Structures are given as structure tokens and as C-alpha cells.
Amino acid sequence: MNLQPLYDVKERLECAAIAGTGLLGEDFRLQRAAEQLKPLGAASPVFGKISAGLDKLLSAPAGERAGVLLDLLALADAVVYTQGRTGLEGELSPLSTGAGSCRDVSYCQLQPLLTALTTTGGGRMEIVQSTWENHPEFFSDFRVLPAVVAGLGDSYIEVAELNAKILRGLGPAALPILKEGFDPAGKKEMARRVEVISAIEGANANPWLLELLPAAKKEVRPAVLAALGEDPDNAGLLLELSKTERGKNRDAVLRALARQDGEAVQAFWAAETGKKPEQVSFLAASRTDWASDLAAAAFRSLLEEALPADGRLVLITSQGVSAFRSCRAAILGKTSPAMLDCWRWVDQHFDLLKTLKSDTSLRFRLGEELENWLLLSLCCGGPGPLAELCLEMWEKHRDQPQYLPHALLAMLLTRPAAQVFDTFSPYILTEQPESGLEEGLQKALMQGLGQVLWDESVNKYQLRSFDLAEPLDPRWIKRLTCAVCPGNMENYFPFGGGDGVSEFDWTLMRLVNPEDPEHRACLIPYLRRRMGETGSWYSYSHWLLRCGGSPRGMLGTAMRRRKKSYLYHLWQMLSKGADTLPAEELAGLCQEALEADCMRTEDRELARKVIPWTIEQLQADKPFPEWSVWWNMR
Helix, strand or coil, X not given: CCCHHHHHHHHHXXXXXXXXXXXXXXXXXHXXXXXXXXXXXXXXXXXXXXXHHHHHXXXXXXXXXXXXXXXXXXXHHHHHHHCCCCCCCCCCCCCCCCCCECCCCCHHHHHHHHHHXXXXXXXXXXXXXXXXXXXXXXXXXXXXXXHHXXXXXXCCHHHHHHHHHHHHHHHHHHHHHHHCCCCCCCCHHHHHHXXXXXHHHXXXXXXXXXXXXXXXXXXXXHHHHHHHHHCHHHHHHHHHHHHHCCHHHHHHHHHHHCCCCCHHHHHXXXXXXXXXXXXXXXXXXXXXXXXXXXXXXHHXXXXXXXXXCCCCCCEECHHHXXXXXXXXXXXXXXXXXXXXXXXXXXXXXXXXXXXXXXXXXXXXXXXXXXXXXXXXXXXXXXXXXXXXXXXXXXXXCCCCCCCHHHHHHHHHHHCCHHHHHHHHHHHCCCCCCCCHHHHHHHXXXXXXXXXXXXXCCCCEEEECCXXXXXXXXXXXXXXXXXXXXXXXXXXECCCCCCCCECHHHHHHHHCCCCCCHHHHHHHHHHHHHHHHHHCCHHHHHHHHHHCCCCCCCCHHHHHHHXXXXXXXXXXXXXXXXXXXXXXXXXXXXXXXXXXXXXECHHXXXXXXXXXXXXXXHHHCCCCCCCHHHHHCCX
16 A cells, blocks of 8 residues: 555645644645645545644634644544555665674664764764764674774764774774775775774784784875884884985884883984984883983983073074974973973073063073973873982072972872872962062962862872872961962853853862862852952852852852853853752842843843843742743744
């Protein structure tokens, strides 16, 4: 039986429901579908009922059409549903090895992910990322895994890199399909396959890589060459390849050699960096003493070459800036005696070195850069020789901000928390400063604290990948909330949009454990005060809600100070508040926003409509609405 007339009727009824019953008399397509259904109506009672319903609908008075239409559409939907079936003709064949497993997941569940993986356009990365976080098992399904592998060639680089990360996370299960159909002369997709395979197998991928090497071309060859560095037995081969490869292929050989060790490798790097000190950047990941010594020698060579002679002002060229930045990558975290002595040499000549800068277009000031590089090096090196060096240099300049952040971090990594607080908390000003130097010392201390954060995922304080010697002394939070110079420059946007906050408050909130009652007691009044002072109601409201507080009583003041706010940002904040605040409190916040009447011009009319309506909904114990409800009221 041909059911196409039934499907046509259902489609036309749906269109009529959207367009409105006032146009039914002019809908010739519905009339034609009704005529085509009549033969089916004569063959089956249920189809006859639909056909009779169509006649009734088309002849009904205007006031009765809506009810008849809905009844008829419900009947047509139900009948169409009963006609559905599953199955496919043909013989079953087993899945190819390594193409993924058969997961008990419906296509309906996988469809958004598959669409994101196989199409173009915006919004796809969020779908893939959230699915990986919430349903990682989907990615090993035989319908999904091939799409992830194909997605290594996605035109949107961030999506391609995310796919590579997912495949690395899947581990050995992804190897067969990654190697299947591999093209050694392919493009970036194939190069990423090499990188993923190397990340999963490590040195065990070496036989496969050596087999590929003779045929590897284009973008695949550098990926293969770099991956050869995983196996220490490849040192001799890589040294030979360094003589024959050129351009980006030779750079890949150098990246591989940076992971090798031995006398021949050391001699190669000594010669390489002797000719071009900036080549030491390839040794960034190496923690061997010889790599640290070479980095120190190259760094010192660049500094000595740049030193001004006879008091003349010297501008660093663009090539010089590039060389310094290349060298920076190699010195971070290095702790050999030669590197420590290099930093001592920098300290001895710092007054001269800080006069060196580039022209204004490059914005490179060597003195500032050196201070930041030593701080980053300490963060990469952790407790040990660099930490002791930083304390040694600070002791020589205790009245200056130059090494204050370094000393703070060094002590946090190596000393009791109470000792650290007693030593450094006086630099946080609780009274108006008498000089700019005092403000400079506080700013330097905050730069150091800015490297530390409370990591909620592990419930402890961390400095990069290092644990502090002891948890941060809880007195820090109270001291910081009493500071008199928190600054108002809105350079940080903690929630991705809305209004900004100062560096001081950004640093403070990264140190906060929002579940700690002591922290909450200090922070809630502080955040309310800062919200009123700055007008940054969006960011401070989110922080208040995170700490168990509420912006009520200060929201209107802050919005008036901000003057032009986005309605969507208000909805976001209130929606977050709906997770923890009672309906009465939420309605009070809505009332404050309504009375402030400070939405931007484009949102003002809609705000005056949706906010009173939302207050009524909350007072009637109804849930806070979705954004789409507000938007559809425009």
C-alpha cells in the first residue's frame, strides 16, 4: 500500500497549524492532499476516519477550525507512527577490525555529535567538547570513531586539535583505524595521525615510523621525523638526518634530537647553538644538565652582545628580539649551576640591562622581560635550586619590588605557611601609602600571588603543577579584603563576557576556596562593596553567588553606575542565582534591575516587559524562565 498521501496530509496539517486556520480556505495543497487520501480512506477504516476529518475541517466554520485541526493532526500523527518499521535488506557482515565497537546508543543520541564532526560552521566545537566530557564512551562507537579520525583534517584547526586530543584519550583502541588507509604523502590529517599514534605508542611506534620514513612527504615527513625522537636508539639516525634534511624537516629532526642523550648528541647541540644561539629553543623540554648549560651559555652570549658600551643607548633590533624570545623558551625551569650563575650575572648587570629596549613598535623592554622570565622559570622549576636562588637575590634587594614576587613563590614552595604570611603580608597595604614605592611593592607581591590558585578539582592550592609546601595561610584572604589599593582597571573578565574586574580582585578570587566559611565571611561584604565602587555588577554578582551570597541591595546601585547593561547578561546572572536563591530573593533582584532601568537602548523595551512578568512568575512559585522565553516576548 502506498502511504505517501498519508504523509502528505500530515505535512500539510502541520503547515496549517503553523500558518493559522485563517488560511485554510486558500490552502489548495491541503485540499489536493485530501483528494489523494480518499482511495486509502475507502480501503481502511482508520484512513477513512482521517479522510472524513479532512472534509469536516475544510467545511468547518472559522471558529471551530482550530479544535478540529488539532484533533485531526493528533490522529494523523498516531497513524503515521504505527506505520514505522526498522530493518534493512541484505546480508549482515562483521565490522572491520578496529573501526570501533557497537555501543547500545541510539542514533538520535549520536546525531548532534555526528553532525558536529562531519559538517562545517560555528558551534561545533562546544558540542564535541561537552560530549567528550559527559559521554566519552560515544567516541568508541563504530558510527563515531571513523568521523573523529576523518576530523583530524577539519578546516577549523581547533576542532581538528580537539579530535586529536580525543583520540589520544581513547588510547590503543584507536590505533587500528588510525593506521588503516594511511597515506605517507598526505596532508595535515595524516600528519596528525602520526602525532596521535606517537603519543599513544611512544617508542613502540618506531618500527612503523621507520617503515614510513622513505615514503613520507609533504606535511607527513616532519611529523614522522619528530616522532622518531621517542626512541633513544634513533640518535645515530637523527644525527645523520640533521645533515641531509632542510627547512621544516630539519627543524623536526632538531625537535627529535632534543629528546636524545649521549656524548654525540651533546656535541651536536654544542656546535649547533655555538653557531646560532637561538637554536637552543629546541631544548626547551630537556631537563638534562648539559641542555641547561647550553641554554645558559646561549642566553649569556645574547645578553653580553646586547650590553651597551660607553654608556650609549642601544636599541634591540627585531632579529635580536626574536633571538631573545627563542632563547627564553630554553631557559625556563633550567637549574644547572651554570644557569644559576647566569641569573646571578644578570643581577649584577641589571642596571645596564634594563636600559635596553626595542623601538616602540615591538614593545620589548629587556629589564621587564628578564624579571618575568625568572618568575616563569621558577614556576616551571618548582622547589629546588631556583627557589633558593630567588630568595638569595631578594635578600640583596629587600627594599625593591624587583625580586619580591619570586621570593614569595619560593617561600610558598619551601617554607611553612605561617612564616610566609608573617614575612610578606605587611606588603599588602591596609592604610593609605606614603609613597609610590609602597604601592609598587604591593603590586609586585600580587604578581607573585597571581601565580597561585585554589584548584577545586583537587581541593588544594597549587603553583602550576606544584603543590605548596603547606596550604595557604587563611589570614591572607582577610588581609587582602582589607587592602586600600585594590585598583579599578578592568583588565580581566572572569566569566568570559559582561564587565571586567581589576587584577587585584582577579588574583584574590583565584585564591578563594568558596566552600570555606572563613573565606565567605570576609569576601561577601568585600565583594558587595567592590560591586558598588566599580559598577561591575555582572562579575561581582557571579562571585557573590559562588560564595553563597547575594547581590541584592547593591545590584541597582552598581547597574546605575554601569549605565548600559545587556539584558542577556542579567538573565545569565539571575539564572545562576536561581540555583541557590529562594524565589523571593530572586524576585527582589529583578525588582532592583527594573527600578535601575539601565539596560542598553536595544534591550530596554524588552526588559520593561519581561522583568515584571518574571517577578509575577516567581511570586506564583513558578520556575525562573529560560532565555528563549524572554527572547520570544520581544
